[in-house]
Amino acid sequence: MTALDIQYGFIFFLIASYILQFWLTQRNVRHIAAHRAEVPAAFSDKISLEAHQKAADYTITRNKFGVIELSFSTILLAIWTLGGGLQYLDDLIRAYNLSPIYTGVAVIIGLSIISGILDMPFSLYKTFVIEEKFGFNRLTLKMYFTDMIKQTLVMLIIGVPFLGFVLWLMDDASPYWWLYVWGSWFGFSMLMMWLYPSFIAPIFNKFTPLEEAELKNKISNLLERCGFTSNGVFIMDGSKRSSHGNAYFTGFGNNKRIVFFDTLLNSLQHDEIEAVLAHELGHFKRNHIKKRIASMALMSLGGLALLAWLIDQTFIYEGLGVTQPSFYMALILFMLVTPVISIFLNPLFSLLSRKHEFEADEFAAQNTDANHLITALVKLYEENSNTLTPDPLYSSFYDSHPPAPVRIAHLKSVNTA
Numbered sequence: 001m002t003a004l005d006i007q008y009g010f011i012f013f014l015i016a017s018y019i020l021q022f023w024l025t026q027r028n029v030r031h032i033a034a035h036r037a038e039v040p041a042a043f044s045d046k047i048s049l050e051a052h053q054k055a056a057d058y059t060i061t062r063n064k065f066g067v068i069e070l071s072f073s074t075i076l077l078a079i080w081t082l083g084g085g086l087q088y089l090d091d092l093i094r095a096y097n098l099s100p101i102y103t104g105v106a107v108i109i110g111l112s113i114i115s116g117i118l119d120m121p122f123s124l125y126k127t128f129v130i131e132e133k134f135g136f137n138r139l140t141l142k143m144y145f146t147d148m149i150k151q152t153l154v155m156l157i158i159g160v161p162f163l164g165f166v167l168w169l170m171d172d173a174s175p176y177w178w179l180y181v182w183g184s185w186f187g188f189s190m191l192m193m194w195l196y197p198s199f200i201a202p203i204f205n206k207f208t209p210l211e212e213a214e215l216k217n218k219i220s221n222l223l224e225r226c227g228f229t230s231n232g233v234f235i236m237d238g239s240k241r242s243s244h245g246n247a248y249f250t251g252f253g254n255n256k257r258i259v260f261f262d263t264l265l266n267s268l269q270h271d272e273i274e275a276v277l278a279h280e281l282g283h284f285k286r287n288h289i290k291k292r293i294a295s296m297a298l299m300s301l302g303g304l305a306l307l308a309w310l311i312d313q314t315f316i317y318e319g320l321g322v323t324q325p326s327f328y329m330a331l332i333l334f335m336l337v338t339p340v341i342s343i344f345l346n347p348l349f350s351l352l353s354r355k356h357e358f359e360a361d362e363f364a365a366q367n368t369d370a371n372h373l374i375t376a377l378v379k380l381y382e383e384n385s386n387t388l389t390p391d392p393l394y395s396s397f398y399d400s401h402p403p404a405p406v407r408i409a410h411l412k413s414v415n416t417a
Protein backbone atom coordinates (compact mmCIF):
# COMPACT_ATOMS: atom_id res chain seq x y z
CA MET A 1 0.00 0.00 0.00
CA THR A 2 1.07 3.54 -0.69
CA ALA A 3 0.27 6.98 0.70
CA LEU A 4 -2.02 7.54 -2.27
CA ASP A 5 -4.07 4.41 -1.42
CA ILE A 6 -4.55 5.72 2.10
CA GLN A 7 -5.57 9.12 0.76
CA TYR A 8 -8.16 7.69 -1.65
CA GLY A 9 -9.42 5.27 1.00
CA PHE A 10 -9.88 8.09 3.49
CA ILE A 11 -11.67 10.31 0.95
CA PHE A 12 -13.94 7.39 0.10
CA PHE A 13 -14.93 6.81 3.74
CA LEU A 14 -15.28 10.53 4.42
CA ILE A 15 -17.72 10.98 1.53
CA ALA A 16 -19.53 7.67 2.17
CA SER A 17 -20.10 8.46 5.85
CA TYR A 18 -21.33 11.95 4.93
CA ILE A 19 -23.75 10.69 2.29
CA LEU A 20 -25.05 7.95 4.58
CA GLN A 21 -25.75 10.34 7.48
CA PHE A 22 -27.20 13.00 5.18
CA TRP A 23 -29.51 10.47 3.52
CA LEU A 24 -30.71 8.98 6.82
CA THR A 25 -31.47 12.43 8.21
CA GLN A 26 -33.38 13.46 5.08
CA ARG A 27 -35.43 10.26 5.35
CA ASN A 28 -36.21 11.03 8.99
CA VAL A 29 -37.28 14.60 8.22
CA ARG A 30 -39.56 13.43 5.40
CA HIS A 31 -41.06 10.62 7.48
CA ILE A 32 -41.83 12.88 10.42
CA ALA A 33 -43.30 15.59 8.17
CA ALA A 34 -45.53 12.99 6.49
CA HIS A 35 -46.91 11.87 9.88
CA ARG A 36 -47.25 15.33 11.37
CA ALA A 37 -50.96 15.82 10.70
CA GLU A 38 -52.18 13.08 13.02
CA VAL A 39 -51.25 11.59 16.41
CA PRO A 40 -50.53 7.82 15.95
CA ALA A 41 -53.69 5.86 16.80
CA ALA A 42 -52.18 4.11 19.85
CA PHE A 43 -51.51 7.53 21.42
CA SER A 44 -54.54 9.50 20.27
CA ASP A 45 -56.09 9.55 23.74
CA LYS A 46 -52.78 10.24 25.52
CA ILE A 47 -50.99 12.89 23.50
CA SER A 48 -52.55 16.05 22.07
CA LEU A 49 -52.17 17.00 18.42
CA GLU A 50 -50.40 20.17 19.56
CA ALA A 51 -47.75 18.19 21.51
CA HIS A 52 -47.34 15.76 18.60
CA GLN A 53 -46.74 18.59 16.15
CA LYS A 54 -44.37 20.35 18.50
CA ALA A 55 -42.31 17.13 18.75
CA ALA A 56 -42.31 16.86 14.94
CA ASP A 57 -41.19 20.47 14.46
CA TYR A 58 -38.55 20.18 17.20
CA THR A 59 -37.05 17.01 15.70
CA ILE A 60 -37.13 18.36 12.14
CA THR A 61 -35.45 21.61 13.23
CA ARG A 62 -32.70 19.73 15.06
CA ASN A 63 -32.20 17.28 12.18
CA LYS A 64 -31.88 20.08 9.62
CA PHE A 65 -29.37 21.90 11.79
CA GLY A 66 -27.55 18.59 12.33
CA VAL A 67 -26.95 18.37 8.56
CA ILE A 68 -25.32 21.82 8.58
CA GLU A 69 -23.14 20.74 11.49
CA LEU A 70 -22.23 17.49 9.77
CA SER A 71 -21.25 19.33 6.57
CA PHE A 72 -19.07 21.72 8.55
CA SER A 73 -17.33 18.99 10.56
CA THR A 74 -16.68 16.91 7.44
CA ILE A 75 -15.04 19.84 5.66
CA LEU A 76 -13.10 20.70 8.81
CA LEU A 77 -11.76 17.15 9.14
CA ALA A 78 -10.61 17.28 5.51
CA ILE A 79 -8.82 20.58 6.22
CA TRP A 80 -7.10 19.25 9.34
CA THR A 81 -5.85 16.16 7.54
CA LEU A 82 -5.62 16.38 3.73
CA GLY A 83 -5.46 20.17 3.82
CA GLY A 84 -2.35 20.03 6.02
CA GLY A 85 -3.91 21.80 9.02
CA LEU A 86 -2.46 19.37 11.56
CA GLN A 87 1.00 19.58 10.03
CA TYR A 88 0.79 23.37 10.08
CA LEU A 89 -0.14 23.37 13.78
CA ASP A 90 2.64 20.88 14.54
CA ASP A 91 5.21 23.06 12.70
CA LEU A 92 4.10 26.13 14.66
CA ILE A 93 4.60 24.37 17.99
CA ARG A 94 7.79 22.54 17.01
CA ALA A 95 9.36 25.97 16.43
CA TYR A 96 9.50 26.36 20.25
CA ASN A 97 11.85 23.35 20.51
CA LEU A 98 10.04 21.71 23.43
CA SER A 99 10.59 18.03 24.24
CA PRO A 100 8.46 15.65 22.10
CA ILE A 101 6.08 15.00 25.02
CA TYR A 102 5.45 18.70 25.70
CA THR A 103 5.15 19.38 21.97
CA GLY A 104 2.55 16.59 21.75
CA VAL A 105 0.60 17.95 24.72
CA ALA A 106 0.68 21.45 23.22
CA VAL A 107 -0.46 20.27 19.78
CA ILE A 108 -3.39 18.35 21.30
CA ILE A 109 -4.39 21.29 23.53
CA GLY A 110 -4.10 23.64 20.53
CA LEU A 111 -6.26 21.36 18.42
CA SER A 112 -8.89 21.13 21.21
CA ILE A 113 -8.99 24.90 21.70
CA ILE A 114 -9.35 25.62 17.98
CA SER A 115 -12.02 22.91 17.58
CA GLY A 116 -13.84 24.23 20.66
CA ILE A 117 -13.90 27.78 19.29
CA LEU A 118 -15.07 26.64 15.85
CA ASP A 119 -17.81 24.54 17.46
CA MET A 120 -19.07 27.35 19.68
CA PRO A 121 -21.41 29.06 17.19
CA PHE A 122 -23.16 25.72 16.64
CA SER A 123 -23.50 25.03 20.33
CA LEU A 124 -24.74 28.60 21.01
CA TYR A 125 -27.28 28.34 18.21
CA LYS A 126 -28.58 25.00 19.49
CA THR A 127 -28.99 26.27 23.05
CA PHE A 128 -30.12 29.86 22.56
CA VAL A 129 -32.05 29.56 19.30
CA ILE A 130 -33.41 26.01 18.91
CA GLU A 131 -33.88 24.99 22.56
CA GLU A 132 -35.07 28.52 23.34
CA LYS A 133 -37.63 28.55 20.54
CA PHE A 134 -39.19 25.29 21.78
CA GLY A 135 -39.18 26.46 25.38
CA PHE A 136 -36.57 24.07 26.79
CA ASN A 137 -33.65 26.38 27.44
CA ARG A 138 -33.11 27.77 30.94
CA LEU A 139 -29.45 28.76 30.50
CA THR A 140 -28.31 32.35 30.43
CA LEU A 141 -25.24 33.38 28.44
CA LYS A 142 -23.41 33.94 31.71
CA MET A 143 -24.17 30.41 32.92
CA TYR A 144 -23.19 29.03 29.51
CA PHE A 145 -19.74 30.60 29.69
CA THR A 146 -19.30 29.74 33.39
CA ASP A 147 -19.95 26.09 32.49
CA MET A 148 -17.42 26.32 29.69
CA ILE A 149 -14.74 27.76 31.96
CA LYS A 150 -15.39 25.07 34.57
CA GLN A 151 -15.19 22.31 31.95
CA THR A 152 -11.92 23.71 30.64
CA LEU A 153 -10.45 23.82 34.15
CA VAL A 154 -11.50 20.23 34.87
CA MET A 155 -9.87 19.17 31.59
CA LEU A 156 -6.67 21.07 32.41
CA ILE A 157 -6.42 19.71 35.95
CA ILE A 158 -7.39 16.09 35.28
CA GLY A 159 -7.15 15.46 31.54
CA VAL A 160 -3.88 17.15 30.63
CA PRO A 161 -1.64 15.38 33.21
CA PHE A 162 -3.10 12.06 32.11
CA LEU A 163 -2.51 12.95 28.46
CA GLY A 164 1.10 13.78 29.32
CA PHE A 165 1.46 10.40 31.01
CA VAL A 166 0.06 8.57 27.97
CA LEU A 167 2.42 10.42 25.63
CA TRP A 168 5.31 9.58 27.95
CA LEU A 169 4.42 5.88 27.71
CA MET A 170 4.21 6.16 23.91
CA ASP A 171 7.51 8.02 23.66
CA ASP A 172 9.26 5.40 25.79
CA ALA A 173 9.26 3.12 22.73
CA SER A 174 8.91 -0.12 24.67
CA PRO A 175 7.31 -2.64 22.28
CA TYR A 176 4.51 -3.08 24.81
CA TRP A 177 3.69 0.64 25.19
CA TRP A 178 0.16 0.05 23.90
CA LEU A 179 -0.54 -2.47 26.67
CA TYR A 180 0.69 0.02 29.30
CA VAL A 181 -1.42 2.77 27.73
CA TRP A 182 -4.42 0.46 27.71
CA GLY A 183 -3.94 -0.52 31.37
CA SER A 184 -3.52 3.07 32.53
CA TRP A 185 -6.41 4.32 30.39
CA PHE A 186 -8.67 1.62 31.82
CA GLY A 187 -7.59 2.38 35.40
CA PHE A 188 -8.08 6.09 34.78
CA SER A 189 -11.60 5.58 33.37
CA MET A 190 -12.62 3.44 36.33
CA LEU A 191 -11.23 6.01 38.77
CA MET A 192 -13.15 8.79 36.97
CA MET A 193 -16.37 6.78 37.08
CA TRP A 194 -15.88 6.27 40.78
CA LEU A 195 -14.96 9.91 41.48
CA TYR A 196 -17.59 11.45 39.19
CA PRO A 197 -20.71 11.47 41.41
CA SER A 198 -19.12 12.95 44.52
CA PHE A 199 -16.33 15.11 43.09
CA ILE A 200 -16.96 16.15 39.49
CA ALA A 201 -20.74 16.32 39.03
CA PRO A 202 -21.16 18.70 42.03
CA ILE A 203 -18.92 21.26 40.26
CA PHE A 204 -21.75 21.75 37.75
CA ASN A 205 -24.94 20.96 39.70
CA LYS A 206 -26.39 20.92 43.16
CA PHE A 207 -27.35 17.53 44.54
CA THR A 208 -29.74 17.36 47.47
CA PRO A 209 -30.72 14.11 49.18
CA LEU A 210 -34.31 13.11 48.55
CA GLU A 211 -36.31 14.02 51.67
CA GLU A 212 -39.93 13.46 50.71
CA ALA A 213 -40.93 10.67 53.16
CA GLU A 214 -43.52 8.78 51.13
CA LEU A 215 -41.42 8.64 47.97
CA LYS A 216 -38.27 7.85 49.94
CA ASN A 217 -40.07 4.93 51.54
CA LYS A 218 -41.30 3.62 48.18
CA ILE A 219 -37.79 3.81 46.78
CA SER A 220 -36.08 2.07 49.70
CA ASN A 221 -38.67 -0.71 49.51
CA LEU A 222 -37.96 -1.15 45.82
CA LEU A 223 -34.18 -1.16 46.39
CA GLU A 224 -34.57 -3.75 49.11
CA ARG A 225 -36.86 -5.93 46.97
CA CYS A 226 -34.25 -5.89 44.21
CA GLY A 227 -31.30 -6.37 46.59
CA PHE A 228 -29.58 -3.15 45.57
CA THR A 229 -27.42 -0.91 47.72
CA SER A 230 -26.44 2.63 46.87
CA ASN A 231 -25.25 5.53 48.93
CA GLY A 232 -28.22 7.70 48.36
CA VAL A 233 -30.99 9.03 46.20
CA PHE A 234 -30.34 12.59 45.09
CA ILE A 235 -32.24 15.33 43.33
CA MET A 236 -30.26 17.33 40.79
CA ASP A 237 -31.15 20.90 39.87
CA GLY A 238 -31.35 20.08 36.15
CA SER A 239 -34.01 22.77 35.76
CA LYS A 240 -31.38 25.48 35.97
CA ARG A 241 -30.12 24.51 32.50
CA SER A 242 -33.01 22.88 30.69
CA SER A 243 -36.56 21.70 31.20
CA HIS A 244 -35.71 18.28 29.74
CA GLY A 245 -36.11 15.63 32.44
CA ASN A 246 -34.12 12.51 33.17
CA ALA A 247 -33.07 9.97 35.78
CA TYR A 248 -29.81 8.08 35.96
CA PHE A 249 -27.42 5.98 37.96
CA THR A 250 -23.93 7.17 38.40
CA GLY A 251 -20.78 5.92 40.01
CA PHE A 252 -19.23 2.59 40.49
CA GLY A 253 -18.56 0.02 43.21
CA ASN A 254 -19.37 1.42 46.62
CA ASN A 255 -19.88 4.96 45.31
CA LYS A 256 -23.19 4.59 43.45
CA ARG A 257 -25.87 7.21 43.40
CA ILE A 258 -29.37 7.42 42.05
CA VAL A 259 -30.04 10.83 40.54
CA PHE A 260 -33.38 12.32 39.59
CA PHE A 261 -33.64 15.62 37.73
CA ASP A 262 -35.91 17.95 39.67
CA THR A 263 -37.84 18.44 36.40
CA LEU A 264 -38.68 14.73 36.33
CA LEU A 265 -39.73 14.68 39.95
CA ASN A 266 -42.15 17.52 39.33
CA SER A 267 -43.89 15.91 36.39
CA LEU A 268 -44.26 12.27 37.48
CA GLN A 269 -46.43 10.61 40.13
CA HIS A 270 -44.68 8.59 42.84
CA ASP A 271 -45.68 5.27 41.28
CA GLU A 272 -44.25 6.41 37.97
CA ILE A 273 -40.99 7.51 39.57
CA GLU A 274 -40.74 4.09 41.20
CA ALA A 275 -41.24 2.42 37.80
CA VAL A 276 -38.60 4.62 36.13
CA LEU A 277 -36.17 3.78 38.92
CA ALA A 278 -36.95 0.06 38.52
CA HIS A 279 -35.99 0.38 34.85
CA GLU A 280 -32.66 1.94 35.82
CA LEU A 281 -32.10 -0.80 38.41
CA GLY A 282 -32.76 -3.32 35.64
CA HIS A 283 -29.65 -2.04 33.84
CA PHE A 284 -27.61 -2.91 36.91
CA LYS A 285 -29.28 -6.20 37.70
CA ARG A 286 -28.99 -7.46 34.12
CA ASN A 287 -25.26 -6.59 34.19
CA HIS A 288 -25.52 -4.01 31.41
CA ILE A 289 -23.00 -1.75 33.11
CA LYS A 290 -20.45 -4.55 33.46
CA LYS A 291 -21.01 -5.61 29.85
CA ARG A 292 -20.57 -2.04 28.66
CA ILE A 293 -17.30 -1.67 30.58
CA ALA A 294 -16.05 -5.02 29.26
CA SER A 295 -16.84 -4.16 25.64
CA MET A 296 -15.30 -0.70 26.04
CA ALA A 297 -12.13 -2.39 27.41
CA LEU A 298 -11.99 -4.86 24.51
CA MET A 299 -12.58 -2.23 21.84
CA SER A 300 -9.90 0.07 23.24
CA LEU A 301 -7.46 -2.85 23.44
CA GLY A 302 -8.14 -3.64 19.78
CA GLY A 303 -7.84 0.04 18.87
CA LEU A 304 -4.51 0.43 20.64
CA ALA A 305 -3.10 -2.77 19.12
CA LEU A 306 -4.05 -1.38 15.72
CA LEU A 307 -2.47 1.97 16.57
CA ALA A 308 0.72 0.18 17.68
CA TRP A 309 0.98 -1.32 14.21
CA LEU A 310 0.00 1.86 12.35
CA ILE A 311 2.43 4.05 14.25
CA ASP A 312 5.44 2.84 12.24
CA GLN A 313 3.80 2.99 8.81
CA THR A 314 4.98 6.38 7.53
CA PHE A 315 2.90 6.18 4.33
CA ILE A 316 -0.28 6.38 6.43
CA TYR A 317 0.72 9.74 7.93
CA GLU A 318 1.61 10.98 4.49
CA GLY A 319 -1.71 9.82 3.03
CA LEU A 320 -3.50 11.76 5.77
CA GLY A 321 -1.62 15.01 5.22
CA VAL A 322 1.06 14.67 7.93
CA THR A 323 4.58 14.90 6.51
CA GLN A 324 6.47 14.63 9.80
CA PRO A 325 5.42 11.44 11.64
CA SER A 326 5.48 11.34 15.45
CA PHE A 327 3.80 9.29 18.17
CA TYR A 328 1.44 12.12 19.12
CA MET A 329 0.43 12.69 15.49
CA ALA A 330 -0.37 8.98 15.30
CA LEU A 331 -2.66 9.35 18.31
CA ILE A 332 -4.34 12.48 16.89
CA LEU A 333 -4.89 10.96 13.44
CA PHE A 334 -6.27 7.82 15.02
CA MET A 335 -8.79 9.79 17.11
CA LEU A 336 -9.85 11.95 14.15
CA VAL A 337 -10.06 9.30 11.44
CA THR A 338 -11.54 6.30 13.31
CA PRO A 339 -15.10 7.77 13.63
CA VAL A 340 -15.35 8.13 9.84
CA ILE A 341 -15.00 4.34 9.59
CA SER A 342 -16.63 3.22 12.86
CA ILE A 343 -19.87 5.08 12.06
CA PHE A 344 -20.75 2.11 9.88
CA LEU A 345 -20.88 -0.04 13.04
CA ASN A 346 -23.44 2.28 14.60
CA PRO A 347 -26.49 0.09 13.83
CA LEU A 348 -24.85 -2.75 15.74
CA PHE A 349 -24.23 -0.64 18.86
CA SER A 350 -27.73 0.81 18.68
CA LEU A 351 -29.18 -2.68 18.40
CA LEU A 352 -27.32 -3.89 21.50
CA SER A 353 -28.37 -0.80 23.41
CA ARG A 354 -32.03 -1.24 22.46
CA LYS A 355 -31.83 -4.89 23.55
CA HIS A 356 -30.65 -3.69 26.96
CA GLU A 357 -33.51 -1.19 27.12
CA PHE A 358 -36.03 -4.00 26.53
CA GLU A 359 -34.38 -6.09 29.25
CA ALA A 360 -34.46 -3.20 31.71
CA ASP A 361 -38.14 -2.61 30.87
CA GLU A 362 -38.84 -6.31 31.52
CA PHE A 363 -37.09 -6.03 34.86
CA ALA A 364 -39.22 -3.00 35.72
CA ALA A 365 -42.38 -4.88 34.71
CA GLN A 366 -41.44 -7.77 37.00
CA ASN A 367 -40.69 -5.57 40.00
CA THR A 368 -43.27 -2.79 39.65
CA ASP A 369 -46.42 -2.20 37.66
CA ALA A 370 -45.64 -1.90 33.94
CA ASN A 371 -48.62 0.44 33.49
CA HIS A 372 -46.85 3.03 35.63
CA LEU A 373 -43.78 2.84 33.43
CA ILE A 374 -46.00 3.24 30.36
CA THR A 375 -47.68 6.39 31.67
CA ALA A 376 -44.29 7.73 32.80
CA LEU A 377 -42.79 7.13 29.34
CA VAL A 378 -45.71 8.84 27.61
CA LYS A 379 -45.26 11.88 29.86
CA LEU A 380 -41.50 11.92 29.29
CA TYR A 381 -41.85 11.57 25.53
CA GLU A 382 -44.39 14.38 25.52
CA GLU A 383 -42.44 16.73 27.78
CA ASN A 384 -39.14 16.16 25.99
CA SER A 385 -40.84 16.46 22.57
CA ASN A 386 -39.47 13.12 21.42
CA THR A 387 -41.10 12.19 18.16
CA LEU A 388 -43.40 9.15 18.07
CA THR A 389 -42.87 8.70 14.34
CA PRO A 390 -39.15 8.50 13.47
CA ASP A 391 -38.15 6.94 10.16
CA PRO A 392 -37.61 3.23 11.00
CA LEU A 393 -34.27 3.06 9.19
CA TYR A 394 -32.97 6.26 10.79
CA SER A 395 -34.13 5.00 14.16
CA SER A 396 -32.47 1.60 13.81
CA PHE A 397 -29.22 3.33 12.85
CA TYR A 398 -29.05 5.94 15.61
CA ASP A 399 -31.50 5.27 18.42
CA SER A 400 -30.10 3.86 21.65
CA HIS A 401 -33.70 3.63 22.94
CA PRO A 402 -36.55 2.00 21.02
CA PRO A 403 -39.12 4.50 19.67
CA ALA A 404 -42.03 5.03 22.08
CA PRO A 405 -44.65 2.95 20.21
CA VAL A 406 -42.32 -0.08 20.01
CA ARG A 407 -41.23 0.23 23.61
CA ILE A 408 -44.75 0.59 24.96
CA ALA A 409 -46.05 -2.31 22.85
CA HIS A 410 -43.26 -4.44 24.30
CA LEU A 411 -44.11 -3.38 27.86
CA LYS A 412 -47.76 -4.26 27.27
CA SER A 413 -46.79 -7.70 25.96
CA VAL A 414 -44.59 -8.55 28.96
CA ASN A 415 -47.21 -7.18 31.31
CA THR A 416 -49.91 -9.57 30.15
CA ALA A 417 -47.51 -12.52 29.74
Ligand SMILES: [Zn+2]
Nearest residue numbers: 279283357360
Ligand atom coordinates in the same frame (compact mmCIF):
# COMPACT_ATOMS: atom_id res chain seq x y z
ZN1 LIG B 1 -32.60 2.46 30.05
